[in-house]
Amino acid sequence: MKISNIHEAKSQLSKLIESALAGEEIVIAKAGKPLVKLIPYQENKQPRTPGGWEGQVIISEDFDAELPTNLLNLFAGEEE
Template sequence: MKIANIHEAKTQLSKLIESALAGEEIIIAKSGKPLVKLIPYQEEPKPRIPGG
């Protein structure tokens, strides 16, 4: 788990995104307090339509 402050997240967003895509958990904090978690986006599967 990597914790980055907002300033670091703004300056190194591309690297943090790559790390998250590689499976690392990224927490973005403000003044040392966790605010958000950066995780890869996963599309929800579309419901199957019978008879289609």
């Protein structure tokens, strides 16, 4: 495992990426404290299958009804 500080990671990013692609574990740290791990990107091997929640979610009839004015005012940051 290679630990690199943020400054080194900024200046040597290409080399760190190559090392990660070669299988080395790269950890980027700040003040000696590990923050993130640099790993190769992997595509999802199986596409997402939509529709797994049928029959498990119920949407209320008034789901898209207009909100009361006092609630809309609160969202806008206004007092009641």
